[in-house]
Amino acid sequence: xxxxxxxxxxxxxxGEVVVQQGKEKTKAxxxxxxxxxxxxxQRLKLRLRANVTTGYSWAITDEVPRCIVAVGDPTYIQDEAxxxxxxxxxxxxxxxxxxxxxxxxxxxxxxxxxxxAPPAQSLTVKVTVPAIRRGGE
Numbered sequence: 001x002x003x004x005x006x007x008x009x010x011x012x013x014x015g016e017v018v019v020q021q022g023k024e025k026t027k028a029x030x031x032x033x034x035x036x037x038x039x040x041x042q043r044l045k046l047r048l049r050a051n052v053t054t055g056y057s058w059a060i061t062d063e064v065p066r067c068i069v070a071v072g073d074p075t076y077i078q079d080e081a082x083x084x085x086x087x088x089x090x091x092x093x094x095x096x097x098x099x100x101x102x103x104x105x106x107x108x109x110x111x112x113x114x115x116x117a118p119p120a121q122s123l124t125v126k127v128t129v130p131a132i133r134r135g136g137e
């Protein structure tokens with residue numbers, strides 16, 4: 001029986017992107033664009049540093065690529081700061097690879113009421129779900 005593929009985690013903190021698959025971590029540095037390859041059923045988790053107390057939040061700018069599907073709604077997890085106000089946290093988004101294909105997932109960090117202003121941060125995730133080759137095919 002084949003083992004279930006692990007979750008691919010893309011984390012953006014202080015402008016630094018890290019991609020983790022299993023025990024392997026790859027630093028993408030200060031780039032705002034990364035590429036991930038998933039197999040059908042594998043999950044992709046985006047962990048994006050955020051502080052909703054400032055009015056900023058992460059949002060997807062276009063449609064989610066057809067090769068993946070959102071698993072639930074995004075969540076916000078506040079850092080533990082023992083009652084301090086204005087503490088930041090993490091915006092988490094989870095997707096599951098559903099079919100062969102590829103596409104671009106584009107997210108921006110901005111105040112939703114100020115669409116004319118450039119985003120404070122952005123992240124582009126190029127997602128590929130390749131066909132599985134079997135045997136001698």
